[in-house]
Amino acid sequence: MKTGVLSDRQIKEMITSGAISAAAPILNDQIQPASLDLRLGDTAFRVRASFLPGKESSVQERLNSLTMHKIPLTGGAVLEKGCVYVVPLMEQLTLPQGMTAAASAKSSIGRIDLMTRIITDQGIEFDRVQDGYDGPLFAELCPQSFSVVVQPGQLLTQIIFRQGKTMLSDDELRAVHLDTPIVSGDPVISDGLGFSVDLQPSEGNLVGYRAKRHTGVLDLAKLGHYNPAEYWEEVRTEDGHIILDPGAFYILVSREAIAIPPNYAAEMAPYLAMVGEFRVHYAGFFDPGFGYDAAGGAGSRGVLEVRCHEAPFVLEHGQVVGRLVYERMSETPEQLYGAGISSNYQGQGLKLSKHFKS
Template identity: 70%
Template sequence: MIDTHTLRGVLPSQTIAAMIDDGAIGADPAITAAQIQPASLDLRLGTHAWRVRASFLAGKGHRVEDRLDEFTMHRIDLTEQGAVLEKGCVYLVPLMEHLALPPGVQAVANAKSSTGRLDLLTRLITDGGVEFDRIAPGYNGPLYAEICPRSFSVLVRPGMRLNQIRFRQGDAVLGDDALRALHAQTPLVSGTAMISQGLGFSVDLRPSEGDLVGWRAKPHTPVIDLDRIGAYDPAEFWERVTSRNGRIILDPGAFYILVSREAVTIPPDHAAEMAPYLAMVGEFRVHYAGFFDPGFGCDVAGGAGSRGVLEVRCHEAPFVLEHGQVVGRLVYERMTTPPDQLYGAGIASNYQGQGLKLSKHFRAV
C-alpha cells in the first residue's frame, strides 16, 4: 500500500499498478496494462448508457442511481453493434472501473486528448459528488461518465476510453517561484516563459509555412466511429482556417482546433494540466481536455518540445484572436517519483512532437 503520510504529489504508473493490486482501484472486467499511463489511468465505458434530459450532479448524500428517475429519458444498450451518441444530447454511462481510495488519496479526471479534439464533452461524476471531475479523498464507490457530443455524433462501444483519472496526495501544484526555478533548471517552454499562476501559452497564427492556422468543425457531418483510427477525410468534418495577417475572427458557437506558439516540455518528475486563462481576455474559452504526462515534449522521450493543441469555442460575440495572444496556462505538479515509463518512450503516444494536429481518427494532412 502507498504511504499516505510522507509522499506528496501525483502518483506515477507503478503506484497506480500497486493500487490496482491492493484493491484501491477495481474493475469488471479487470484493468489491462494498456490503460495505465505514466501519470493516469484510462477509464472504460460500460455496457449501457442512459439518455438524460439534462446534465446533473448526484449531490451530497445522494447516489447517482437514485437520481436517474428524475432525468432518464431511455436506456441504451452498447453491447451489440455499439450505439450512436447524438450531437447536442446528454448521456450517462457507468464505467467499468470503481474506487476504494485510501483516506489521503484524492483524484481528478479529464477527457483524453482525442476526446477533446472531437469536442466531445466528457466529465466524471460520482456518488455524493458536488463537482465534475473531482473525487474526494477516501471515495468508495462507482464511477460514471457524462458525455455530450457538441460538434459530431459518435459511435461508441463498451471498453472505449474517453476520459482518464489522475491520483494525488497532498498539494502538488508548483507556485510561481518554484515554476521559475524549474524552468531555470530545465527549460519548460521555447522562448520567454510567461509565469503567472502557471505557465502561460499563446496562440500561433503565423505558421512558418503556408497559411493554415487551424480547423473549424463543420455543422453537418457523418457519424464518427471512435474505433476507426486514421480513417476519416478531414475535409468531410472540418473547414480550413487560414490567415495571412496573424489574425482570425472566431464565430459564436463555433469550435476550432488551433495550436500554441510555444513548444512545451514536461520533465520526467512532473506532470501538468491545461487550464483556461482569465475569462476577461475575450469571448472565447480554451477547452482544457487532457493531462500532460511526464515526458511530453521531453528530449529523453523523443519529443524535443511539443506544441499544445488548443480546443477553442467562441461564446456570445464574434472575437478577434491575434497571433501571440495568451489563451491558456499549464499548471505543473510534482510527481511523488518519476514513472517507470515516460510519455512517448516506447508506449502508444499519439501526440508526441505534435504541431497543429486533429484527433487520431483523421488522416494526416
C-alpha cells in the first residue's frame, strides 16, 4: 500500500477484510473522505480519574480498579460536567504491520467543549493507536462546559489510518501552496501552516462566544434545537483585542481562509506554550476538500476552540494561535469534503456547533 493517509475506498477495504470490525454493521455514513466515525457502545463507566493503561495493562484492567459505577446509555443518559467517563466503542481494530491510527473529536463535539479522547489496551498516548494494534477501542469523555445527554451509536470521535510517514516537510508544503493555494494571503509556514485569530471582522463587532458557566444539559441527538443565548455569551470588541478569562471556554475564528486540496489531509496541532497562557482545542482533522474549490474559491475559516489557563491573557487580532500539519493521502478519495456528502462546516465563518439554532 502506498504511503499516506488512507482514503474512503481504502477504509472500506479494511472493513471488508476485517481489519476494522464492529459489534453492529458499519454504516456508509460513518465513512468520511479520509476518516471513519466511531460509535459509542451501550455502557459508560464513571471513573475516578482520567488514565492511560500503560504498556503492561489493558483498559479493562484499569477500569476494574477505577470505576465508581456503570451507566446504561440506552434511551439516553446524562454525563455530568467535570466528571470522567469511559465508554467502549462498537468498532475494534486489527491493524496490519506498518499501519497506525490517530483519533480526534468530531467538529461539533469540540465546539461544545466535550473532551473526547481514544484510549487503547497497552496505550501510552491518548488518541494514538500503535503500529499493528489488535484490540478494542474506548472513548474517554469529560464534559468541560455543559453536561450532555448521550446514547449508544452516537458519533463523537473520528479516526484516520496512516501507512508509513505521512507528514509534509515545510518545503513540500510551500510547493503545494504554489501549485494550489492552501491559505488566503501569504502563508506562514514553520512546522506546518500557522494560522491567526480574527478579532476585526469585516462587518460588525461580534468576534466570538464564551460558554456560560451555569446552563441546562445539551442532548447530542437534538440538532438546530437550542437557543445560543441560553448557553453562550457574545464576545464583542471595537479595538481588535479581547481579554481571555482563566478557565473560560471560547469559540473564535481564524483570520485566514484555509483549503485542503484533494490529495492531502490536515490535523490541527496542539498549541505551543510560548504563544500564551491558553490552548487551542485539539479537535481537528481536516478532510481532503475542506475549503477547496477547483475553480479557486476563497477557502473556509478554521473555528478555534480556546481555553485560557491560569492567568488572564490579552489576545490580539492577527496573533498566531496554532498551526495545521498537512499530510499526504495514500490516494485521492472517492468523495471530497463538501462535495456530495453531509459537510456541516464547508464555507464556514464564526459558527457554533450544529446543536444550536442559527
